[in-house]
Amino acid sequence: MRTLITVLLIGYSGWACADELRWGFATADGMPYVDVHEQQLRGGVIYKLGQLASQQLGYQAAFVETPNKRIDEYMQRGRIHVICNSNPQWIDKPERYQWSVPLYSEEDVLLLHRQHAPINSLQELHGKTLGTQLGYVYKSELMEAFAKQQIIRQDLRDHRAGLNLLRKQRLDAIIDMRRPLNFQLAKRVDAPLQINPWVIDRYDMHCTFSPQLPVSAERLDKTLQQLRDQGLIEQMLNDI
Template sequence: MPLPRLLALLLLWTSQCLAEQAVLRFSVAESWSMPLVRIEADQPVEGLLYDLTQALASEVGARPVYHVMARLRLQEAMEHGDIDVRCYVSSQWFDAPPRNFIWSVPLINQRDLLVGRPGDSTAISAEQLPPQAIGTVLGFTYPGLQPLLDQGRLQREDSRNQLLVLQKLQAGRYRHAVSNQLSLQWFNRGLPDGQRLQALTVLDEQQLGCMVRNDPALPTQALLRALARMKQSGQIERIVQRYGGQGHQAVMPVARP
């Protein structure tokens, strides 16, 4: 068979396979930054959650499609059936979770930390902070800080993602900020000891998982089983470790009032 004809047939076969392959629509929050995800041209290209969703789609033989949107639009998109899988989410973040989604097993342990500037290594609870603005991410909820925010003792200074929060803390825009532990470890990587931002205490600790749309058109149960296998086999933990999560359990106890 002539080479041009062979190449044309191969291209046709590849196009047909892609057309027939099931599509999984994953949500990506604009507020995510590395190590969770890096976004280029409105699409994720690397990161912990990119690797996790790519592996999940591969497990069920589907093609992943990503919808990048503001965090505050995520629940609306779920309710309208615009996304099939939402990952890195906690039941504590919902007043009323969408009823047509099913939770996976817990996949990742997240700790929200109170973070200080370089050299500020004295352990302190949020209740001990003097009145001040504190660096936070727009649209994120912080149960460990909410009573102090409600009392007006602390005021949120929101940025659109976690990286900007830490950069502003490093630049001295405020004295303290909140960060998840993985993002803080990623930010501090390669910095000399004297320039690293400091974890002062754990504000909150949550088990995060994925939510899968319960729809006959989707392999919902196959997705949930695949996530359980990925967790049990250690694949999830290996992905976390790939992005600097080694030893991410060992910091300090959760702060309590």
């Protein structure tokens, strides 16, 4: 989840079972974070993390697909209580929410066709078409280049569609998190694609807590921190 959340003043309405802890997820994050089948979360780091943390807190985990444009609405209404793969820098007025400690880190990198020369700076992307995820917020310099149309942003339907376009060289590059790209390349060892060495951005990943959280934010944060410190989150990231 990495979308600019805007302020919505929406009253709370109850959803489902009071003993549920509802975790939002973004299908576009892809594996190893989310494994989605028929719009249901069936596996991945977010699924495992949600199940384990909920169990330790005495709640039943539930998972709700959350479109980027609906995150704030869902959080304010209590349709979801937690959403992870988040960072305060991506959110409008992050002080409106409580946050977990950093749980792991990620990097934004480029995926290139092997026939494409390496890219080492933002200026080398000028005039090129870059595959992106709909609604995602990237490093401020890159967002500015999109706004000025120095770099052409092309939102992709999903990872598979983006990889097919890049294989056909109908895109110059794709920007994504390193782990999902590594996962996709491991499934397509014969694809003429490679990760570019230049790291565009590094950042910590957190979970964001809804004001309608049924457990105290302090308890949930402590539980997540313990899972991190015990090495269990790192194990989830590496076991996929």
